[in-house]
Amino acid sequence: MRVLIIANRLPMKLTQSAGRIAFKRSEGGLATGLASLHTDVETHWLGWPGLHVEDDAQRTHITEVMSRHSFHPVFLTEQQIEEYYEGYCNNVVWPLCHYFFAYIQYDKKTWEAYLEVNRLFFEAAMKLIRPGDVVWIQDYQLMLLPGLLRQAMPSLSIGYFHHIPFPSFELFRVLPERADILRGLLGADLIGFHTPDYMRHFISAAYRVLNVECDLDEIHFDKRLIQVNAFPMGIDFEHYYKAGTRVPVRTLATTFRQQFGAQKLVLSVDRLDYSKGILHRLKGFAAALERRPDLCER
Numbered sequence: 169m170r171v172l173i174i175a176n177r178l179p180m181k182l183t184q185s186a187g188r189i190a191f192k193r194s195e196g197g198l199a200t201g202l203a204s205l206h207t208d209v210e211t212h213w214l215g216w217p218g219l220h221v222e223d224d225a226q227r228t229h230i231t232e233v234m235s236r237h238s239f240h241p242v243f244l245t246e247q248q249i250e251e252y253y254e255g256y257c258n259n260v261v262w263p264l265c266h267y268f269f270a271y272i273q274y275d276k277k278t279w280e281a282y283l284e285v286n287r288l289f290f291e292a293a294m295k296l297i298r299p300g301d302v303v304w305i306q307d308y309q310l311m312l313l314p315g316l317l318r319q320a321m322p323s324l325s326i327g328y329f330h331h332i333p334f335p336s337f338e339l340f341r342v343l344p345e346r347a348d349i350l351r352g353l354l355g356a357d358l359i360g361f362h363t364p365d366y367m368r369h370f371i372s373a374a375y376r377v378l379n380v381e382c383d384l385d386e387i388h389f390d391k392r393l394i395q396v397n398a399f400p401m402g403i404d405f406e407h408y409y410k411a412g413t414r415v416p417v418r419t420l421a422t423t424f425r426q427q428f429g430a431q432k433l434v435l436s437v438d439r440l441d442y443s444k445g446i447l448h449r450l451k452g453f454a455a456a457l458e459r460r461p462d463l464c465e466r
Contacts (some may be wrong), residue, residue, distance in 0.1 A: 170301045174293055176253070176309035178239050182219035182230065188218070189226060191233060210238075214292055217241040220249060244285065251281035253309070259436040261308045264343060265332045272409045280344055286312040286352075294320060307331045312348065314355030328356040329399070334366040337373045347383045350374050360399040360439065367398045374430045431466055 183194045255278030263271035305313050314326050342465045361367045372380050381388040438444040
């Protein structure tokens with residue numbers, strides 16, 4: 169059995185400088201979370217390499233190098249990156265799922281690009297899939313892909329995991345393409361979410377939009393039974409536990425102690441995004457200092 173992971177991004181980043189392309193392992197949350205699976209079973213990964221590449225010779229070179237690591241690139245045009253990824257994914261689905269309704273910037277052409285790229289991934293996947301393979305589709309950028317694969321291969325084992333919140337029906341229903349997205353997701357045999365709340369929101373949306381028969385963790389759709397459940401992604405405890413014993417880490421810790429002395433170090437790591445609550449954290453820290461002035465400069 170092989171597992172084919174299909175995600176918007178490959179776990180290998182491309183960077184370009186002075187006309188040369190360099191390869192580097194991605195440190196993103198999705199790539200890190202699935203790293204152990206990639207070593208436990210024969211796994212192939214299909215996704216965008218993260219860089220716009222037009223030159224055919226460069227595309228061939230990238231494909232050859234990545235295939236040695238069982239990574240298979242899907243190349244996107246600049247327009248597809250702008251309209252599918254920056255447009256529909258990041259300006260519509262992302263704020264909708266995070267309850268930032270006022271941040272949604274809807275444009276019909278971005279939905280058309282979303283359709284186009286999901287079909288592009290479908291065509292690439294069909295070239296890789298073998299009998300007996302398990303396909304595991306990752307996240308909101310590819311919500312139509314399970315349905316496309318199901319139509320082409322009715323007996324294929326398909327899983328889908330939604331790595332961000334799934335909103336309540338009251339918010340999800342404002343999406344013009346809500347029915348198409350739900351039908352796409354229901355092409356999977358198993359649909360996973362991080363929390364039971366997200367799972368219940370999805371089941372509620374499927375029931376109210378598509379009028380399907382639902383149980384606690386099952387949906388009856390198109391003469392099939394789809395399992396829906398919560399699978400919170402954990403961390404690699406052993407990796408971080410053992411990291412504290414490594415010489416480079418201990419050396420850096422000693423440097424920090426010498427630099428800060430008795431001062432407490434507060435650390436928060438996130439990319440600059442309105443959903444990360446960075447401003448709220450800063451306000452919380454400021455409020456703590458106002459209430460406890462004895463902590464200032466400590």
